[in-house]
Structure formats: structure tokens, C-alpha cells
Amino acid sequence: MADIKTVGVLGCGLMGSGIAQVAAQAGYRTIVREVSQALNDKGQAGITKSLDKFVEKGKLTKEDRDATLGRLRFTTNAADLASCDIVVEAVTEDLEIKNALWKELDGLCGSGTVFASNTSSLTVAAMAAATQRSDRFVGLHFFNPVPLMKLVEVVRTVTTSTETFDRAFGFARSLGKEPIAAKDNSGFIVNRLLVPYLLDAIRALEHGVGSVPDIDKGMALGCGYPMGPFTLLDFVGLDTTYKIAEIMFAEYREARYAPPPLLKRMMLAGMYGKKSGKGFYDYSTTPPTVTQLGL
Numbered sequence: 001m002a003d004i005k006t007v008g009v010l011g012c013g014l015m016g017s018g019i020a021q022v023a024a025q026a027g028y029r030t031i032v033r034e035v036s037q038a039l040n041d042k043g044q045a046g047i048t049k050s051l052d053k054f055v056e057k058g059k060l061t062k063e064d065r066d067a068t069l070g071r072l073r074f075t076t077n078a079a080d081l082a083s084c085d086i087v088v089e090a091v092t093e094d095l096e097i098k099n100a101l102w103k104e105l106d107g108l109c110g111s112g113t114v115f116a117s118n119t120s121s122l123t124v125a126a127m128a129a130a131t132q133r134s135d136r137f138v139g140l141h142f143f144n145p146v147p148l149m150k151l152v153e154v155v156r157t158v159t160t161s162t163e164t165f166d167r168a169f170g171f172a173r174s175l176g177k178e179p180i181a182a183k184d185n186s187g188f189i190v191n192r193l194l195v196p197y198l199l200d201a202i203r204a205l206e207h208g209v210g211s212v213p214d215i216d217k218g219m220a221l222g223c224g225y226p227m228g229p230f231t232l233l234d235f236v237g238l239d240t241t242y243k244i245a246e247i248m249f250a251e252y253r254e255a256r257y258a259p260p261p262l263l264k265r266m267m268l269a270g271m272y273g274k275k276s277g278k279g280f281y282d283y284s285t286t287p288p289t290v291t292q293l294g295l
Contacts, residue, residue: 016032111136119139137160154180156181202229233273235274238272
């Protein structure tokens, strides 16, 4: 959009690097801030690899790839985001960590800078309250993998101005995404419906309703889902799912958001899914095999 020229991204992990990539691909000058150069280097390498795949598949020219990389700048200094027109935060789901960053940036950025959080489960109002710009604060919840997933939830708090919401909605659309409007409830639209489904799949396994592969196959073939719940859980990360469920249970106090005992045991055992090599499936073999959980 015309009034947004420079985009700041806080965090260069899986989500942050994806957001930075799509912003740079859309033509925005993009400044990415991480806490260390090593994390910046890792994120930059991931973006380059992702863009190279688009080139290989004929979805992007080499010239456009190079131009995209040229619009990216990486820093460890939060002050380098001061000139940004919008700052999108994509750090760990920890309110204290997020708010410490927002308070710092609130004193650095100009009054016209829009703040946006990519949180998937925390309420945006809890972050907006840490700043002096609650009317210029929104949620922009992207989905993983960001370069491929079309949806963005644009979250309006009770204090978000109409102008800010419209700017954020237009910005999401300018990235080639399909934005939808969501209210500032923990989990917004998608996770409020998705998380209970994933937790119910774990409970069904605990109760012996079916095996991991049969429940996965049942939901994929019976409902037309691209993947079953356990494959999705392993992809999202069991530790991430556990944290989101804990946050949502604390917000709603409804049993359907409570993490099942099996999820907690697997998380404590370091079985996070694909990223750790083992979750409901064991990824040390090709194709992956079902993990024996002693049920």
C-alpha cells in the first residue's frame, strides 16, 4: 500500500523469516531484527533457500529473487526499526518478552508507525496496553509456511482505530494474502476452532478410539483435509500446541482447551514432532513410522 514503504519484522525464526520474505517479495524495504547475528544468518539462509525453490519451480525469476534479497536488511539493533511504517512481531509466545520489545519500540518509532503482532493465542490488547499507541496496534496472524499459506487474520482490539485496521488489512492484501477480520479473542477464528479438534484427536487416541495412522487417514479421507491431526500436530510442534492450549485454557477455562495428559508427557520428553525428529511419528526413517507410545 502507498503509505507503507518500510516494514520491520521482529524475529527471524520460521514465522518471522516467512513474513520478511513475503514483504520483500511484495516490494517493501524490509528490516529484520533478531537478538544475534547467528539467528539473522540462519533466517537469511532460510529465506534464500525458499526463494531458490520458487526459482526452481518457475514461480519466480532469478532477477526477482535477487531484487527481493536486495530489499532485505538484517540487524540486531532495535533502533534500526525506528523508521518503519509498520512493525510485525513474530517472537516466542511469551507476553513478557513481547511487551518488553513493544515498550522499547514504542519509544523509538514515530507516531505513525503501526504495531502488529503475529501472536496465535495471546490477546492483542494485552500487548497494546504496554504501549502509548493502543489505537495503532493490531494483530496480523500469518500461517505456516508463510510464503505458501494465503490466509492472514487481521485482529482488531477494542482500542484499534478504524484507520489502523484498514491500513493493516490493506497491507496484508498487498502481500498477496487473503485477509479476514477477527475479534481479539484468544485463538481468534482459526485456532479457536482448530486447537480443540487437535486436542480431541489426542484424547481419542488416549481412549483407544483408533490408532494414530487410522485417525489421520480417517480425517484426511473422510473430511478431505490435506493431512490428519497427528501429522499436523507434528508439523506445528507439540511444544507449540501445548503452549497455545495452556494460554487458551487460561483465557476461557473450558475443558476443550485443556492439554491432554499425553500431550504434556510427550512435550516433557522432548518429543516435539518433526523439528525434534520424533512426535506421533518417528522421522528418523523414510517414510516416517508410528512412534510407540505405550498406550
